[in-house]
Amino acid sequence: MRQGGTDAVHDERLALRKRRPSLVDAACEHIRASILSGANWPGSQLPTEAEFVDVLGVSRTVVREAVARLAAAGLVEARQGKGLFVSETARYQAFQITREEVENLSDVIQLLELRLSVETEMAALAAERRSEVDVMSMRQQLKILGEAAIGLDDSVKADVEFHNVIARASKNTYYAKLIDFLGVRLVPPRSLYLRQGQSYVGARYKAVISEEHEAILDAIIRRDPDAARVAARSHMSSSLKRHRDLQDFMSSHSPTG
Amino acid sequence: MRQGGTDAVHDERLALRKRRPSLVDAACEHIRASILSGANWPGSQLPTEAEFVDVLGVSRTVVREAVARLAAAGLVEARQGKGLFVSETARYQAFQITREEVENLSDVIQLLELRLSVETEMAALAAERRSEVDVMSMRQQLKILGEAAIGLDDSVKADVEFHNVIARASKNTYYAKLIDFLGVRLVPPRSLYLRQGQSYVGARYKAVISEEHEAILDAIIRRDPDAARVAARSHMSSSLKRHRDLQDFMSSHSPTG
DNA sequence: AGTTATAAGTTATATGACAACTTAAATAAT
């Protein structure tokens, strides 16, 4: 990705566009639509495989693969000898943000807005619940971040890990999972914007971020949830503001069209 | 679900336990493990279908269905003529909390802790960005909630919708999606606990909740993000406290052993 | 060396068959 990153992304998009929708894709959408429309509700029985074969005009292989896909998505359940059913827990769809959904700066900003809320309370919980091992791990990541010779990728990695350690220190598995989820989606755009805006990697920037991190850590060490909340919110607000400023800058310099 | 709810849940659990793992299940786990172990990384090529047939000793149908399942989960991509690959975006796994994962009061409490953070900032954004239509919708849900003759299910539904409208008023699609996600998972346990603790549906409880809701709405109408943040956080904190108190009560009255 | 055609390899789809399970219908026992 580092070499010819833009070209690789471009080629990949092209490849996706050239892929013709398969029969399994179409069968999936047909079944999915019948569920989303309410015609088939959680627990209700769907047509049999044989009936789908007739209705869709495809082989049983295609129907079975479509069912496998929908079962994996939690929408459908196949019961041997009985038939196909809309899953009782079809409503429990996962929360997903695909890479394609985070393609604009406005998407990144939305994501940062969400992350601000999560990080704020998470830090407060970490202040209440952290262990000494948690604190040591946080310190270690900040030490790595403070090294003068660190490269951008290692810097991003240590930053992400610092936040992941805080999440784990909250002793709430959902925070830990959600922060990891958000982190995965924010790393590529962040690295991209940091590369584009060289000023972001200057010494002044690093010093500001370092202070913010230290303030969070300090509050967590002192077991002060309110201070941790304020420090974390401040840190995330700064990040959000920078992206909003970037958005404003870009929209005021956009080509006329 | 209303009639014999407990029995239906019990029967369903039993049915799940009796289902024998299929060959597709096993094939899935084999492939998934090879990815998670790092032996196969994003972008790397996996063994061909034919090779999996040999290695796993199953038919090609089983391999293909396993692949369909893993593809639906975003882990694997099949490219016709080329082979099977670990998806470039395998790391972008969805955030999922299955119904089975929210089975204890402690799970509900963790979920409420997460929800507290999300609702707090969401209300602030809604105060900044809400439209008149948003406000009308919020009012409507509070009106429904205030009706004397409302049943428990309609009450829960209106409460959920009130929060969903706030989420949409934040004009951040990720907040809207996440609140919906959290709401789906909190409705069943909430209804259950409300049913068990009759005191929760008393007039005093309703009055307190109503005041909290009105405070949030008022701040949003006045376009006061700070007040909205405080009101929403206060509202969610109360809910969280009640559940923590319930947990404390239950753990101090738990059977010995 | 470059271009084109052919062969080999891989996934997408189709078809037919049997295995394993569930339910309905028929038959036997009381």
Place this chain on the structure above:
DNA sequence: ATTATTTAAGTTGTCATATAACTTATAACT
């Protein structure tokens, strides 16, 4: 007539074989 058992029908799970569609490697031609 009712109940219990057996059989048949229906449905998903798996296997095997074949062809279509696509990709890559190899061979043949210019």
